[in-house]
Amino acid sequence: MRMHDAAEALSLVRPRPAGDADNLQTADVKGLVFQAGGRRLIDGVDLTINPGPITMIMGPNGAGKSLLLRLLHGLLTPTSGSVSWNGEKAGDGTRKRQAMVFQKPVLLRRSVAANVDFVLKLKNGRNRTERIERRNALLHSVGLSDHAKQPARLLSGGEQQRLALIRALASEPGVLFLDEPTASLDPASVLMIENAVSEAHLKGVKIIFITHDIGQVKRLGDEVVFMAKGRVTEQTSVPAFVSAPRSKEADAYLNGRLVI
Numbered sequence: 234m235r236m237h238d239a240a241e242a243l244s245l246v247r248p249r250p251a252g253d254a255d256n257l258q259t260a261d262v263k264g265l266v267f268q269a270g271g272r273r274l275i276d277g278v279d280l281t282i283n284p285g286p287i288t289m290i291m292g293p294n295g296a297g298k299s300l301l302l303r304l305l306h307g308l309l310t311p312t313s314g315s316v317s318w319n320g321e322k323a324g325d326g327t328r329k330r331q332a333m334v335f336q337k338p339v340l341l342r343r344s345v346a347a348n349v350d351f352v353l354k355l356k357n358g359r360n361r362t363e364r365i366e367r368r369n370a371l372l373h374s375v376g377l378s379d380h381a382k383q384p385a386r387l388l389s390g391g392e393q394q395r396l397a398l399i400r401a402l403a404s405e406p407g408v409l410f411l412d413e414p415t416a417s418l419d420p421a422s423v424l425m426i427e428n429a430v431s432e433a434h435l436k437g438v439k440i441i442f443i444t445h446d447i448g449q450v451k452r453l454g455d456e457v458v459f460m461a462k463g464r465v466t467e468q469t470s471v472p473a474f475v476s477a478p479r480s481k482e483a484d485a486y487l488n489g490r491l492v493i
């Protein structure tokens with residue numbers, strides 16, 4: 234194997250040139266409404282998501298964060314308004330070039346290694362040796378090398394979540410959505426997930442990450458999109474948000490006053 238190939242196989246996610254339209258990393262959200270059970274659960278959201286920053290979504294339980302993430306990923310159809318990625322409507326076409334890590338990990342009933350191999354095989358252009366090297370590098374990056382042959386369903390919650398993350402990265406997404414991926418994980422698992430997310434971001438993956446953990450926002454985030462009652466109340470850089478959020482909803486949330 235040439236040096237170049239070895240280096241590439243070891244990298245978590247291949248670098249992509251900035252401004253590559255195929256990345257679909259710029260989202261325009263206009264007048265977005267999602268209604269169910271007679272309630273406007275997403276109640277008129279206008280938002281621009283830019284390729285660069287790690288975007289953290291915060292807000293109280295039931296604010297509509299997970300629904301917004303599903304709408305961005307084209308898993309739900311808006312009642313009205315629109316989500317487009319570089320001008321392309323969010324849906325089956327855009328979703329193929331993005332990946333999502335759910336709060337409850339979604340895994341196949343096979344070994345840890347086979348879970349990653351399955352995703353790598355869907356990608357063209359790699360021979361078997363390259364796939365195995367890349368799988369091993371991904372497993373190593375989140376401390377799962379010793380679990381490779383074990384059935385995925387026997388992993389602990391934190392291990393399953395780390396596997397779900399590298400499965401998402403194996404698909405080489407332009408955008409990675411994460412819905413509270415570290416809720417109820419121990420500090421070591423949290424750190425491994427944050428490191429893998431940071432590394433993916435450095436390689437050019439757009440990150441959109443839901444969390445309730447302000448410490449995590451400070452460690453990982455560049456900007457915060459704050460939601461309350463189905464609306465976005467502010468989109469603010471992390472330093473500004475941490476020192477003084479602009480919306481009264483975010484201020485109440487950070488000070489532990491309930492916003493419902």
Ligand SMILES: Nc1ncnc2c1ncn2[C@@H]1O[C@H](COP(=O)(O)OP(=O)(O)OP(=O)(O)O)[C@@H](O)[C@H]1O
Nearest residue numbers: 269270274292293294295296297298299300301460
């Ligand atoms: N398909 C649905 N039909 C009816 N109501 C729904 C549906 N999906 C979600 N909801 C409601 O929409 C609201 C927003 O849900 P969502 O899951 O987006 O909240 P969230 O901000 O992610 O909260 P959490 O922090 O608890 O995860 C909740 O009140 C939820 O019960």
Ligand SMILES: [Mg+2]
Nearest residue numbers: 298299300412
């Ligand atoms: Mg949620």
